[in-house]
Amino acid sequence: MTPDPITDSVLQRHGVTREEYDRIVSMLGRNPNLTELGIFSVMWSEHCSYKSSRVHLKTLPTTGSRVLQGPGENAGAVDIGDGLAAVFKIESHNHPSFIEPYQGAATGVGGIIRDIFTMGARPIALLNSLRFGPLDDPLVRRTMSGVVSGIGGYGNAIGIPTVGGEIGFDRSYTGNPLVNVFCLGISRADEIIKGTASGVGNAVYYVGAKTGRDGIHGATMASAEFDDTLNEKRPAVQVGDPFMEKLLLEACLEVMKTDALVGIQDMGAAGLTCSTCEMGSRGGAGVEIDVARVPQRETGMTPYEIMLSESQERMLLVVKKGREAEVERIFDKWDLHAVHIGEVTADGRLRVKEHGKVVADIPNRALTDEAPMYRRPMATPGYLETAQKLDLAALPAPPSPREVFKRMLASPGIASKRWVYRQYDHMVRTNTLLLPGMGTAVVRVKETPRALAMSVDCNGRFVYLDPFLGAQLAVAEAARNVACAGGLPIGATNCLNFGNPEKPEIMWQFGRAVEGMGAACRALDIPITGGNVSLYNETDGSGVLPTPVIGVVGLIEDATRVVGRAFRSEGDAVVLLGETRNELGGSEFLHVVHDQIRGLPPQLDLAQEAALQRVLVEGAASGMIRSAHDCAEGGVAVTLAECCFDTQLGVTADLAGVAAAAAKYRETAALFSESASRVVVSVAPAQVAALTAMAEKAGVPARVIGRVGGSRIQIAVEGTRAIDELVSDAERIWATSIESWFAQRRAIA
């Protein structure tokens, strides 16, 4: 090997610093050649190495009695009883989705699905968490339209239902949408398969789509801020092939039923490079492959290109010696041709050959465990002091509650997301017990009495105003949503979307958010079994709202006792669990009415939150709670309205006033404050005493605020009528708001 001359500009193009380069030289004991530099650059990129985030992530709670697999594998897993495991993870595909919304989002879905079936689990549910700029921007509509079609295009075709999600809108996402996709699968607890290469002489197989030049530098792109060199980076977009992935999914699950497999990993970011060195490193072994044997879609591909390609729908397998034919036969049945490209070796190195000639030779650990790790400087952001100040008394008087109510219902953050989820097959596999729009996503686990509730959440405004508290609130909300359906939160995964970590203020946001998330998960006893970090979410220097999305999985012991959000019967009592305080900081109200992100987020008492969730889970299990809906964006008023829409049952309610608010905002606070740890539930009148007793015992405030019935939404504050609308009128505003932005002509143009 004659080392190629590595100049500063070559390093720069690879996103490798001089210091990092020196470290590479000392690890190799020589200069790397260009292929090796490429391999280092993708493995040491932010995307693969988590070099800025690892020190923080290590502080998250990752263990618990149900945890079968924590972070480090392709996905996490928790025990759900009956010898089964829920395997789940969330991942981002933000940057590709901005460049090519349809394919970017589609391949994001494809990637997370592979992570799940790689573990031996059959994927049964998808969710997504999306962020876009304001819809009055045609470019944003085009992006959103493409992203939603792409998610549907992939998930629908492969036959995994997209059962829920969330969408937020803020200017900061205009040039940098967030596309986070969550997938959950089911496997036997004792048959979880790992991404390990071991057993010297075992065969390394490649299966799936052929390798092309697509996505070369994708991993480094995802870690670089957008700027006007974007055009040059454009060819880095991959096209997804859900049909190929469906075949891979079925074939891999079939192969996994034999015990011929040692380990398997998908080729995601950094493709063949990442899968070979990570599998080797996990197994304490070496991997040797010959790129000439790798199926190629284009001619004249160099080892550099083959190793760095991010072509989709490819898997790397290690097969036990002597069992190769059996494995090949299964893939053949599915018209996939597994190709033997190398062997497991004893020396712990990634050795790449081309027609037998060594073209790269690197210790696996140098690429994985020994990748650089930075404790980047952090500094309190300058914006914070001003932003955290909110003086309601100094604001103009709010419009009438009725007016505010309607504007809130029409606000895209609150309005019905039907236009989106109608494009997703959310019923295939016939497990979906609560369809989108009916409450928290819930799927049953066939052949068991159980079901799983799932929620992905984050309020970026809260995190912006106080990252520690904001991240705690995200965890609390996701867990609360799961508990509303009757699910006991048993595990979580996160996707941390932030700006440029080289800026101390961003790093501070990140560090504080991770601390908050960890603290909340510890207090609520929810281990985090894996996740994903997406940094550099900025366009030309302006960062997105810090958005640490959390996905929580909850276990429902009795699938016949699932609780939805809609009121069920005329005459039921409506009870507000939790307490409304003067908390309009960072609220949807301030955003909609005053176009501001200001103040402090709502306070959170984690013990109180835990108690509330216990009441919800018990109340669901006993059949006492007939409907439950979390109060989040828009406060009690919006929550009550949303409880009416599905069944068209009205409500009459009277809310307590909020003493602490400035006089002209007392009514507003009662209706629209976003205080945490509150849920609107409905129970049969005969159950009111039992529910309040249960709540009291748990130390959770419970107050009967009204009853279900009629065709109107009538909400008073301390006896004074504030809102009075026909359910059908309110629903029309709420249901058509997003849809109207996408009336055919408008959407496409």
Place this chain on the structure above:
Amino acid sequence: MKFAVVVFPGSNCDHDTEYVARTVLGQDVELIWHKDSSLKGADAVILPGGFAHGDYLRTGAIARFSPIMQEVSKFAAAGGPVLGICNGFQVLLEAGLLPGAMLRNRSLKFRCEFLHVGVEQTDTPFTMACRPGQRLRIPIAHGDGNYYAEPEVVAQLERNRQVVFRYVSASGEVSDEANPNGSVNNIAGICNEARNVVGLMPHPERACELAVGSADGLAVFESILKWGRESFDGDTLTMATAPAVLNK
């Protein structure tokens, strides 16, 4: 009864269909790989939903060449009941076992939701247990469900009472608002002239338990069982008697 559920590469409602037949109805089911050349003695054949061959090119276009389709054609020609659901319907159209073709939804969007279909004909093996005019609340999930046929063909379908299912509103009217995809005459499902081959876009197999939102789809599966009972001659099912049952 024994059901055959054909599995094309890319089928994704195969397991859902199998689940209904086996677990909900307690019948015998076999999943049959598209390269097989036998229906393994099945009494009824279902082509399930999904995206056979990715739905690349045109929905159902490539699947029709699968080896098993010759057996399905023979089975159908002999009077055996064949049901195509969603993608299965699209395959039947491409294979020429049913007339017409599918266009993109007029919204150009995939659409998944519960809606209503009216059962117009009860003399097919898949609707025998229904009341004429019965309304079923079952979901759709497709991007290409906009049924089209030449006007003469549509007229003939209507004349021959081959339109088996039509999209209707919750109160039963055939209206444009109730039409989710632009299908001509709100057509949701049709049968062949012999009435033993039926295709429909909505998914009855997704609506066979109240837990998942509706059990209306059971009517379709119970019809098959009824057809089976009435077609039995001693203990063997004889295809020869099938048309007689239908024409009763």
Place this chain on the structure above:
Amino acid sequence: MQARVFVTLKPSVFDPQGTTVAEALHTLGYATVRDVRQGKYFELEIDATSADEARRLAAEAADRLLSNPVIESYRIEVTS
């Protein structure tokens, strides 16, 4: 040899995609675009010794697979 196959919906068949594109173009200010029809386009690389052979093969492929005669018609061009 390359055969190009153009598959279009028959004139009598409503083309929702083309119509939507036409409407979008009008919204964008292209008032002179009277009508749009959308179809599919295939490039077939064929090992053939003559243009005629390539054309025959492409026509067969179009008849059997690439087009659906109920709704579509096709046209073929051969280049080398």
Place this chain on the structure above:
Amino acid sequence: MQARVFVTLKPSVFDPQGTTVAEALHTLGYATVRDVRQGKYFELEIDATSADEARRLAAEAADRLLSNPVIESYRIEVTS
């Protein structure tokens, strides 16, 4: 005037549809079809006074709406 716009995936971009069609053709016995690429085809009826004008308009439409420059390229033909 009619402008025809052919939109194809750029040569380096993976075309799963074309690949699947090629495989189907092989299964049907068309072994000489080496490769298939699938694209989109638009026929624009334009009120234009010259072929040049029609071409310019079609190119603008292709840039703004009909193609995605990230993964696709296009070609235009004008007939009258």
